[in-house]
Structures are given as structure tokens and as C-alpha cells.
Amino acid sequence: MKTFLLTCAVLAVTSLAGCAGVRTEVQATGMRHAPQGDLRYRFMRTPAQQADPGQPGWESQLRDALAQHGFSDAGDANDTHEARGAADATQGPRYLISVAYETRPTGIAVRSAKCANDAHICDTNDASHDASPFAGRYLHRLTLRFIDARSGEEIYKVTGTRLDRDAHASPAFGYLVKSALARFPFDGGRWQIELRETDDGKQADVVSVKPLAP
Template sequence: MKRLWLLAACAAALSGCAAPQSAVRANAVPGFGAGVRTYAFMDGSDRQGERGGQPDGFAPAVERRLAELGFTAAPQPVARYRIALTHETRPASVGIEYGGCADEAPCGAPALPPGFEWPGAKPYVHSLTLRFFDRTDGREAYKVSAAKRDRDPDPGHAIDALVASALARLPFGETGTATGDRTGPTDWKITLSKPGADAAPRVTGIAALAH
């Protein structure tokens, strides 16, 4: 996860980006998504981070995107996949040099003096993780995490970008290296459109990152 945070920090490119970017890491068991494509959220996953007794919006956004990808919600006892959904928002340091980023990573964040803060705003990193467990054997069949850096402390404003990034492909990992019975992990740079007043961000570019 640490690498994902760093990729997200690079993706922000605080000196200015032509378009918002995010970082994705995915790991899949070969054959994930083949056959029956039904799912249910694991107990509590669809209410994680709820506000005022209502879900915080991540689960509904994931449901909408899964429907577009041909997945159907089903009762938990019969659903092929059980999904654990978690998300997090935390302050991020801007005084870090991202020298460890690969050449193809979305880098460009400037190295800043210790203790320096951008006037009027602190940077935050938002992340979303989806873990798909196969009901037949209980194993984790797919895991994907998306991270995005910005200056907005409200995770609600990052929902659409994170969901669009994490589920830009399902599964990611076509170019991953087989390890045992798994593929990956693989890292990706996602380029997003700038959100409009009444339009959610959409994916405009997907690039695999070298390890």
C-alpha cells in the first residue's frame, strides 16, 4: 500500500497537471470474472464510513459501475463473489521527494522544504480498496486499490474518481507476471477528465507502470 500512496502523490503533480490522475494497484487470480458474475457486499462493507446512519456513497457508486461491467447484485448466500469495500482519507506530506517513482510513473511533485505547506490548503490522499472473495472456496480472487491526491479533506468529493479508477478495467492485470496461481500485482496510472459542474470524472487514459 505504501507504493500506492507514493504513486498517488506523484500522480497529483502539485506543480500542475493537465488532467487529474490517480494510481491503481491490482492483483487477480487467473479466471477471475469468468462464468457467473454475481456479487454481494460483505456485512458492513456497504456501510463503512456511513454518515448520519446512511451509507457514505462509495457502495452505490461501486454498484453502478459493476452493473455497467456486467456484474449483478445478488443475495449474499448465493452471490459468486463477496466484496469487502474499504476507503480512507488522510493528510499527506508534501515535503517528500518521490525519487523512487519509476520513469513511467506520473511524477512531477516538487521537493519542498521541510515544514512547507501550500498556502490555504493541505494535501490529502484518498484511497479505495475492493477485495473480491470467491464463495466456492473463500479465497481472495481479486483485489484492487485506487489512490488519489488532492487538497480536499472531504472523501465524498473523491468517490467518483476513485471508483472510476479502480473499476476502469475489471480485471486489471492483463500484462502482469504470473506468480504461482496469481497474476500481478500490477500498477497503473489513470488519467481522468476534469469534473464539470454536473458531470462525474471519466477515465481518459490507462497506462501500465513498470516495476
């Protein structure tokens, strides 16, 4: 009996530990081999990102993660170079990196058959969101696009997604940065990333990287 109870306790702890992990999904297209040589880059910003006070924080996390793969931010150096009127394009960054991040609800409205047959008798507020397994959940998506600074051609694109119940964008961002750069580059396709959960998501450790069926 004692052995049985001990076994149950161990299984319970293991189960709880498994639940504490964070899983994300990554999809990538483009280059399949790590680039060599010049790995300087500069972030591309939309007008909205330029005006967003939180943008430097996002970029700081990305900058640290990219540095682990040998990349260096040439933004400041390039700005100084341009300000001096230099015309040598080879002094600029090799890559331009576009960053897109969004958080949106994933609730799916499920309506009764009578609404489908006679929609005007049902108000949208009558839809049963609880009928959906995704009700009250949020999708966080981070997309990084690597563009050749000289040709303007997109050479690599990686998108990471996470589904949770947190409407705030900040906690998921760190996990998605870790996921999107868990390998650089990913060999195309879809991947499931498992990370160890942290209080802020910024220092999450990658536990496993597994390919998903197409």
C-alpha cells in the same frame, strides 16, 4: 508576430486543459482474465460501515460501475432466499466484495538539524510542514477485494489512490471507482489513470490507462 502570439495562446489553452485532468494510480493483484458465467455479488460490510449513513451512497456508485462489467448485486435476493430458509448454497452470490475507503493527510514534518541532535528543545509545532511538497495534501485510497463466496479465498484485489488538496472524501470517491474499474481485471502491476475532471467526480470519463514501471 501574429502567428507567434496565436501559437502562444493555443499552447496556453492546451496547458490549462491538461491541468484540468485528474490522475490516479491503481495497483492490482490476483486474477488476470475476466471471469465468465455467474457474476452475482454481495457487499461485505464492517460494523462501522453498517452504521455509516453514507455507506449506501458509496455502494450505489460502486453498484453502477460494477454493472457496466456485467456484475449484479445479489444482496437483496440472497437475503430473501435466506429468510425463506433455503439451504441451497448455489443460489447465493458468487463473490463477496469488501470495500475499504480512507482519506488522510500526507503532510510530512521536516525538522532542523538542531532538533535531530537535541529533540527535546524543539516542539512538534515548530516543524516546518511547508518544507514538504506534500504539505496540505490528502491521500484518498479505495480498495476493493473480491472473495470467492464459497471458498472464502481472495481472488482479486485492486487499490486506487488519488492525491489532492481536498480534505473531503466524497469528491475523490467517484474518480477512484472509475479508476479501480477502468479495466476489469487489471493485468496486475501498477497503472496510471487519467480522467476528465467533472464537478462531482461521479461521471468522470477515463481518458487513458498506462502501465507504470514496477
